[in-house]
Amino acid sequence: MKHQCDTDILSGVVKYETVIGLEVHSQLLTVSKMYCSCSADYASTPPNTHVCPVCMGLPGVLPTINRRAVEFTVMTALALNCSIPEHAKFDRKNYPYPDLMKGYQISQYDKPMSVNGYLVIDIEGRKKKVGITRVHLEEDVAKLLHRTTPEGESYSLVDINRAGMPLMEIVSEPDMNSPEEARLYLVKLRSILQYLGVSTGNMEEGSFRCDANISIRPEGSKEFLGKVEVKNMNSFRAVYRALEFEEKRQREVLDTGGRITQETRGWVDEKGITVSQRSKEYAHDYRYFPEPDLPPLAFSREMVEQVRAALPELPEAKYDRFVSGYSLTPYDAGLLTDSRPLANYFEECVGLAGKSGGEKDIAKKAKTISNWLLGDFTRLLNSSNTRIEASNIKPWHLVEMFDLVDRGTLSGPLAKTVFEEMFSSGKTASAVVAERGLVQISDSGELAIIVDKVIADNDKAIADYRAGKEASLTFLIGQVMKASRGKANPAVVRKIIVDKLGGN
């Protein structure tokens, strides 16, 4: 088709395509700051206690480059399939703002540490490459706290602790075509950073931040209509919602004959909308120039190959191994490997469970473990806002509980209750079972008494069963389970009922 834009003949409505590019800033997990030796542990300390002449921008100081921050950035770049140039340098990005102590940020302009990479996202089984323009290193700014006096006068407080934290910037190509693709990109990128151990990836705490560029254009056209930059999104969900809102807003503007203004908009989470932010008229006059205080970087090919060889297993490789090694479904393997702590937890459980059993039933055990981790465990972690590493339940707790179920001490249905108690108290499954008298009853004599009572009370179900209605058996078993408060062994109960009623 040669048409510049594709019009739906029936409705007369122009079909648009969405174009999204993301810019992620991630703090690095170094122990000291980017250009000085102040502690990087700024979050848990009182304001302005991790500050020195370098990070507060006093005249006459000399910044020096944190070696580990550079290594972390090279690792990330290689994991994102970027190429590392022979030379890189730092530049000053000049702009005045009270959170920028020196009046400039030491960043990288025309010779970044890496360029031209990609990351693969999986959209319901379809793989798509999203280009990475560059990964470079810069520094974070101070934190501003806004306050108002009782008289209604507002002012700001400056805390310099965060200033000079190493900040890695990852810029994508505008290769994403929906809010969902953007979300998948962020999930994947975060998990890669977590696997590398270079970032916590915590968006809510601000150590992993995302700005988005979004524009729409008539499908098939290459023209760029006004590009909008969206900021202030502090969760994956917020990014998704903000892009969804912006996509719709831009369509409506174009459909009603308007024009998209190139601008920066801020996401207002409570209202679920983006609002135009007053643009600083000189915002793009950064007057970059080479940082005279920092000698350039040279990356030998040997150094690059050493870093590449030392990269840990990345999510994709782990995913493949989970699918082929443990016969997990691609869906489950994907969920487990999205988070490195969850994937590690899973493997620890499988390792422990594997010791008490043959290689043969490892797939079965892996499936059970995966079901618990992705089901009840994840639900409890989410509802109590607990990270898996900080949970009361350690892998061996979980494996011990599975053993109780395997050995018939604990019934499947009661395991759920026991697990919840383990989760809140940190007790072992056997302790909970003993304390609350939840040992499964498998003794035929004991169960026969309950079965007799249920048979006596349920004439209709018995008649139905004898008339060939199989569902009645399930009902009767359920009644016995209920009467035993979940403790009866369902398999034994079934056998007793069938024997007593003379079925097959």
Add this chain to the structure above:
Amino acid sequence: MQLTDEEVRHIALLARLGISDAEVEKFRNQLSSILENMDILQQVDTSGLEPTSQSVALENIYREDETGPSLPVTEVLSNAPAQEDNSLKVNAVLE
């Protein structure tokens, strides 16, 4: 190269300097003569030379990722015109 008044005012704004009309003219002349000196430097034949952004022949100067002492808060805030809760107090900052 001669700067215009507009360019001088723009540079002053970027540097957050308030300057009078008389100063605009004064700095316009001074800055223009600096640029004229740059024009002279531009005449040097640099073909065949690698561009450089540095005047010292150093590269890969790193600091190990180790922590060192920071300043006491009292010193950090000693030049602050106003302070509150261990922080520098400044005029309201709007996004």
